Amino acid sequence: xxxxxxxxxxxxxxxxxxxxxxxxxxxxxxxxxxxxxxxxxxxxxxxxxxxxxxxxxxxxxxxxxxxxxxxxxxxxxxxxxxxxxxxxxxxxxxxxxxxxxxxxxxxxxxxxxxxxxxxxxxxxxxxxxxxxxxxxxxxxxxxxxxxxxxxxxxxxxxxxxxxxxxxxxxxxxxxxxxxxxxxxxxxxxxxxxxxxxxxxxxxxxxxxxxxxxxxxxxxxxxxxxxxxxxxxxxxxxxxxxxxxxxxxxxxxxxxxxxxxxxxxxxxxxxxxxxxxxxxxxxxxxxxxxxxxxxxxxxxxxxxxxxxxxxxxxxxxxxxxxxxxxxxxxxxxxxxxxxxxxxxxxxxxxxxxxxxxxxxxxxxxxxxxxxxxxxxxxxxxxxxxxxxxxxxxxxxxxxxxxxx
Amino acid sequence: xxxxxxxxxxxxxxxxxxxxxxxxxxxxxxxxxxxxxxxxxxxxxxxxxxxxxxxxxxxxxxxxxxxxxxxxxxxxxxxxxxxxxxxxxxxxxxxxxxxxxxxxxxxxxxxxxxxxxxxxxxxxxxxxxxxxxxxxxxxxxx
Amino acid sequence: xxxxxxxxxxxxxxxxxxxxxxxxxxxxxxxxxxxxxxxxxxxxxxxxxxxxxxxxxxxxxxxxxxxxxxxxxxxxxxxxxxxxxxxxxxxxxxxxxxxxxxxxxxxxxxxxxxxxxxxxxxxxxxxxxxxxxxxxxxxxxxxxxxxxxxxxxxxxxxxxxxxxxxxxxxxxxxxxxxxxxxxxxxxxxxxxxxxxxxxxxxxxxxxxxxxxxxxxxxxxxxxxxxxxxxxxxxxxxxxxxxxxxxxxxxx
Numbered sequence: 001x002x003x004x005x006x007x008x009x010x011x012x013x014x015x016x017x018x019x020x021x022x023x024x025x026x027x028x029x030x031x032x033x034x035x036x037x038x039x040x041x042x043x044x045x046x047x048x049x050x051x052x053x054x055x056x057x058x059x060x061x062x063x064x065x066x067x068x069x070x071x072x073x074x075x076x077x078x079x080x081x082x083x084x085x086x087x088x089x090x091x092x093x094x095x096x097x098x099x100x101x102x103x104x105x106x107x108x109x110x111x112x113x114x115x116x117x118x119x120x121x122x123x124x125x126x127x128x129x130x131x132x133x134x135x136x137x138x139x140x141x142x143x144x145x146x147x148x149x150x151x152x153x154x155x156x157x158x159x160x161x162x163x164x165x166x167x168x169x170x171x172x173x174x175x176x177x178x179x180x181x182x183x184x185x186x187x188x189x190x191x192x193x194x195x196x197x198x199x200x201x202x203x204x205x206x207x208x209x210x211x212x213x214x215x216x217x218x219x220x221x222x223x224x225x226x227x228x229x230x231x232x233x234x235x236x237x238x239x240x241x242x243x244x245x246x247x248x249x250x251x252x253x254x255x256x257x258x259x260x261x262x263x264x265x266x267x268x269x270x271x272x273x274x275x276x277x278x279x280x281x282x283x284x285x286x287x288x289x290x291x292x293x294x295x296x297x298x299x300x301x302x303x304x305x306x307x308x309x310x311x312x313x314x315x316x317x318x319x320x321x322x323x324x325x326x327x328x329x330x331x332x333x334x335x336x337x338x339x340x341x342x343x344x345x346x347x348x349x350x351x352x353x354x355x356x357x358x359x360x361x362x363x364x365x366x367x368x369x370x371x372x373x374x375x376x377x378x379x380x381x382x383x384x385x386x387x388x389x390x391x392x393x394x395x396x397x398x399x400x401x402x403x
Numbered sequence: 404x405x406x407x408x409x410x411x412x413x414x415x416x417x418x419x420x421x422x423x424x425x426x427x428x429x430x431x432x433x434x435x436x437x438x439x440x441x442x443x444x445x446x447x448x449x450x451x452x453x454x455x456x457x458x459x460x461x462x463x464x465x466x467x468x469x470x471x472x473x474x475x476x477x478x479x480x481x482x483x484x485x486x487x488x489x490x491x492x493x494x495x496x497x498x499x500x501x502x503x504x505x506x507x508x509x510x511x512x513x514x515x516x517x518x519x520x521x522x523x524x525x526x527x528x529x530x531x532x533x534x535x536x537x538x539x540x541x542x543x544x545x
Numbered sequence: 546x547x548x549x550x551x552x553x554x555x556x557x558x559x560x561x562x563x564x565x566x567x568x569x570x571x572x573x574x575x576x577x578x579x580x581x582x583x584x585x586x587x588x589x590x591x592x593x594x595x596x597x598x599x600x601x602x603x604x605x606x607x608x609x610x611x612x613x614x615x616x617x618x619x620x621x622x623x624x625x626x627x628x629x630x631x632x633x634x635x636x637x638x639x640x641x642x643x644x645x646x647x648x649x650x651x652x653x654x655x656x657x658x659x660x661x662x663x664x665x666x667x668x669x670x671x672x673x674x675x676x677x678x679x680x681x682x683x684x685x686x687x688x689x690x691x692x693x694x695x696x697x698x699x700x701x702x703x704x705x706x707x708x709x710x711x712x713x714x715x716x717x718x719x720x721x722x723x724x725x726x727x728x729x730x731x732x733x734x735x736x737x738x739x740x741x742x743x744x745x746x747x748x749x750x751x752x753x754x755x756x757x758x759x760x761x762x763x764x765x766x767x768x769x770x771x772x773x774x775x776x777x778x779x780x781x782x783x784x785x786x787x788x789x790x791x792x793x794x795x796x
């Protein structure tokens with residue numbers, strides 16, 4: 001029946017401890033940076049009264065979006081019955097939890113009053129999508145834990161399908177909630193769009209799979225376990241489809257906006273005159289984050305190289321960060337329109353593009369969250385049996401033959 | 404219990420030179436509630452009143468933090484008001500000793516209004532307001 | 546669909562109810578004595594009620610472009626000291642110049658929290674720290690604000706400021722501190738005291754402009770209600786349907 005053998009990775013090697021040490025150290029530095037921000041106040045960051053959510057939110061939203069996306073690999077196997085992906089399901093679940101924890105820690109540490117986390121956990125305003133998200137995030141961790149348990153405990157295996165189904169639905173709702181944080185902002189020119197929720201879902205598919213691919217390749221290279229071309233190729237093509245879908249949604253979003261004169265200002269800002277945001281949109285998000293990965297995945301000779309899968313995944317991640325930077329920070333930098341069609345000026349930066357540049361503390365906090373997520377994965381695969389001993393074509397073919 | 408014991412100790416061992424309150428609350432009681440009740444439960448009264456004030460707009464002086472401060476924080480012989488950072492501040496005299504951290508005075512004034520305003524006049528903060536006004540005027544003229 | 550901005554719609558449901566109760570009270574308690582006659586000071590031990598809806602009328606026709614008396618008065622009343630960092634300094638009220646690109650006509654007006662009946666900041670606040678008092682004043686309960694700044698993202702008027710550094714020497718009636726969001730309180734401490742006015746409106750009147758009128762929108766006899774009834778008044782971003790408590794004339 002179960003022909004794929006899982007085992008924990010050997011944690012006795014020097015490289016393992018070096019890796020874990022480096023990740024833990026960066027996470028610690030991120031925490032110290034956040035602590036410094038908390039003591040001094042946010043004036044030492046790049047954030048201000050115009051751009052209230054900065055770089056930490058870009059990284060945090062990326063991690064949260066990628067978390068729900070990285071669970072897709074597991075969903076494909078247990079919900080959609082694609083048996084080839086089954087050996088990857090455990091890592092998919094672990095990565096989902098780790099990324100979400102990393103993202104949430106960033107969000108919490110960036111609060112003005114992180115000491116009042118208990119208030120956020122005990123007082124809920126159910127009209128706030130933010131409050132719903134607190135439920136959705138905690139629920140996601142619980143649901144994924146249960147799902148992992150069903151997968152890893154042989155006696156519980158028969159519940160994998162319902163558990164996976166619940167996790168899949170939950171993650172769709174979760175990303176809808178994350179996208180709606182922006183979609184529900186009626187007053188902001190760049191947000192207030194129903195497409196935000198599906199856009200975030202498709203973004204999560206792409207970003208989550210890209211992170212999954214990188215972690216998979218790194219962990220197999222690091223532990224010397226065989227990773228066959230066949231499974232990599234399947235995942236890679238899936239990534240290509242998701243990236244193309246992201247591009248399509250971005251196109252639909254901007255075309256819709258371009259049709260409405262009301263939105264010409266913000267569209268001009270992002271597409272032509274927004275300086276760093278225009279650069280990030282065209283060169284990093286669209287070109288480096290979508291077009292180049294598509295070429296690397298589908299066009300020969302790039303598509304024949306295994307290394308190109310890593311490069312494509314990395315580019316999708318960088319492009320994804322840029323996309324969220326444009327959405328989150330660009331959306332705030334573009335001035336709020338109080339009087340449509342009028343020119344506004346004041347001492348409070350009305351009518352002008354807000355300035356924002358991330359400070360070192362915000363960058364360290366963001367990096368800390370990413371490293372915390374990776375550290376959780378690193379510890380996880382050494383403590384429990386998350387990784388199949390072999391993902392070689394032969395091993396996987398054997399499995400598909402016996403099942 | 405531990406808190407009660409340590410508080411009793413405070414009033415035995417604490418700083419002697421805490422300026423006394425303005426006066427008795429009423430003919431019958433020294434404070435708004437009996438002193439031993441206040442020592443143990445003052446925060447419950449303050450928290451309860453806090454929510455009533457902020458959310459419902461109830462502005463009675465009894466149990467209000469401003470009421471506490473106005474009565475308990477009085478000037479010393481030199482006319483100087485203690486700050487929460489000093490151990491002769493009425494609140495600090497106990498809280499520092501018992502190591503009970505409160506964040507009231509991150510936002511709330513730790514002295515009566517006249518004392519705060521006197522400090523502002525000395526430190527030149529009032530000029531800061533005028534400067535902000537000027538800054539705004541300049542921008543508004545653009 | 547066309548939107549009409551009839552000022553008589555201000556909390557019309559509530560007003561009808563209020564007047565009904567008032568009439569009933571007047572009849573049942575003692576003939577000739579009206580319990581709820583006008584916006585007067587409520588007893589300090591009574592909670593605020595929706596019998597009042599506090600609001601502000603801004604007449605931009607008399608608001609002077611080179612005057613910021615309202616801003617200075619607000620800063621002094623509430624102890625908002627500039628820390629020399631305009632991008633992070635708190636501003637509860639600001640002078641906004643609005644220029645028509647076509648005609649070049651400039652309108653100058655004060656912009657602050659609009660004290661909406663349906664405030665987006667209250668909708669999005671995860672901890673209910675942003676709330677609307679029964680009498681229509683929108684406030685931040687800084688005891689439960691976690692500093693997430695979602696309300697600042699949601700506010701269509703850019704009315705809110707986040708406190709970016711530790712503060713000192715706050716005034717007793719205006720507690721403020723690092724890590725929380727704040728905005729115009731409609732001088733709630735003055736309203737509760739029965740001043741029946743705000744610092745900005747007092748300063749404007751003192752300078753002889755009288756562009757700001759504070760009052761009870763639910764009281765048909767209040768000055769603000771009479772002015773609104775006579776001359777009308779529009780809402781900024783009325784398309785959002787928030788029913789703001791601050792109305793403008795001349796825009």
